[in-house]
Amino acid sequence: MPHVPNLLExxxxxRxxxxxxxxxxxxxxxxxKSVALxxxxGVFDALAEGPATAGALAGRLDxxxxxxxxxxxxxARAGYLTRDGDTYALSDLSDRWMVGDPxxxxxxxxxxxxVYPFWDANAATVLRTGEPDQSVYEWLDDHPDRWPTAQRGFEAVAKLALDPTLDNVDVTGRSHLVDLGGGHGRYSIGACQANPDLEATVVDSPVALDVARENAAAAGLSDRLHTIGGDLLAxxxxxGYDxxxxxxxxxxxxxxxNRRLFERAADAMDPGGTLVVMDQFEGAGPIATARAMNDFIGFTYRVLLGGRVYRFxxxxxxxxxxxxxxxxxxxxRRAPGVTLVTGTLPG
Incomplete structure (x- = not known):
């Protein structure tokens, strides 16, 4: 976390x-920038093996x-490491959130x-015209070496939100899930692991689905997780989904x-089927930090996609x-600022 001022400060x-x-x-x-560097x-992974001096780390990390x-x-000042003389170790913050899975x-x-390189190239244009010259996904296609970084970032958030989501979405008794824009497949995999009778179909761009298939194979779910590559709206x-x-x-x-997307989902689902929407919403969040983050994320979506956060x-x-x-x-509550909305078809 950034430096936290004391009471006097x-x-x-x-004030x-x-x-x-x-x-x-x-x-x-x-x-x-410092955490990313x-x-x-590999500083965090190295210190996960035990405390070390900067000299010892430098030798290991070139x-x-x-x-x-x-x-x-x-x-250490920012709270990500602790320091004892010349020896550094992971702080409780880093031990909990920066190493391991998730x-x-x-x-x-x-x-x-x-995000930040795309922001630097497009934010001024967005402020003038209302939308970027290209979406971040199109930009990634022009910079294919950065796609793996993006996918790992998307997965990191999904892993953190998975358990709170499944705590609030009952997947028991369901037989076939459609995961619209599910990309890496982490949510579908989690749902299938929670319900051994469930099959899932992830619908997304072909670029994203390679990762979904790899993750399904690693989880032993290749026979229950299917993919459809294509445009969600066309x-x-x-x-036959429920x-x-x-x-x-x-x-x-x-x-x-979005109206078109939900209409297509309704047409693809059986009577009694439930659609679960997850996103950030304008003004949502139990604490001021979450609400501020959603406002920042909202403008970031505008820069990246020409999008926004909507009202519930x-x-x-x-x-x-x-x-x-x-x-x-x-x-x-375990993912402040993130909201689920569920709707069920009659029948």
Whole structure:
């Protein structure tokens, strides 16, 4: 986390405004870059094996000792490492969130290597015209070496949100799931592991589905996880489903496109089928940090995709217009700022 000011600093700098509080935002931006750099060199993974000096780390990681020591000192100030003399170790924060599976290292790297470079090239255009010259997915096609970084970033978030999602979505008694825009397949795999009688079909672009098939094979689910490559709004998505996921999809579509998506989902599902939508929503979140993050994410979606975060009431209306009833909202407490919306077809 970025440097946390103590009580005196908060009173003097933030409340009394006697010094520029914006310095904390600069520290926050610097922390993202520093964490991504440390992750690239394997600092967190190396320290997961045990504490070490900067000299020992430098020898293992092919880094300059003095430069690495400077980086580690800052990461200790920022709360990602602890320091005892010249020896560094993972902090509780990093031990919980930056190593192992799930972890946020890949999410930080995704922002550093994909989101921010795309932002630098397109944000001014978006502010002038309302949309980027190309979507981040088109940009990734022009920079194929960065696709793996993007996929790992998407998966990192999915792994963190999977358990809270399945705690609130009952997949028992279901037989066939359609995962619209499911990409890496992590949510479908989790649902199939929770219900041994469930089969899943992931519908997404062919580029993303290679990862879904690899993940399914690694989980021993190749016979139960199927894929359909194509356009969610135009191509065949199959039929006969009794459960549907549309996770982190609606923010990239226009209102008319989302209406079309939900209509297509309703046509593909059997009576009694349930569609589950996951996304961030305008003004949602139990704490101020979550609400601020959603506002930031909303503008980021505009830069990356020409998209936005929508109000819950808009998503509810699209679901009802497509024929779904009993629309319910679930704010995930273990993933603040993330909301599930469920709707069920009559029958």
């Amino acid at each position: 908060r009173l003097y700098i933030l 009394a405004n006697r010094a520029p509080g914006a310095i904390y935002d600069l520290l926050g931006g610097g922390t993202v 440390a992750a690239e060199f 880094a300059d000792e003095d430069s690495l020591a400077m980086l580690c000192r800052f990461l 972890g946020l290292v890949d999410w930080f790297t995704f922002w550093d290597s994909v 191509d065949d998505i199959g039929s 459960l549907g996921f549309a996770f982190n999809v609606v923010h990239g579509f226009t209102p008319d496109e 009431e808009q998503v509810e209306a699209w679901l009802r217009d497509a024929g779904f009833a009993d629309v319910e909202r679930i704010d995930l």
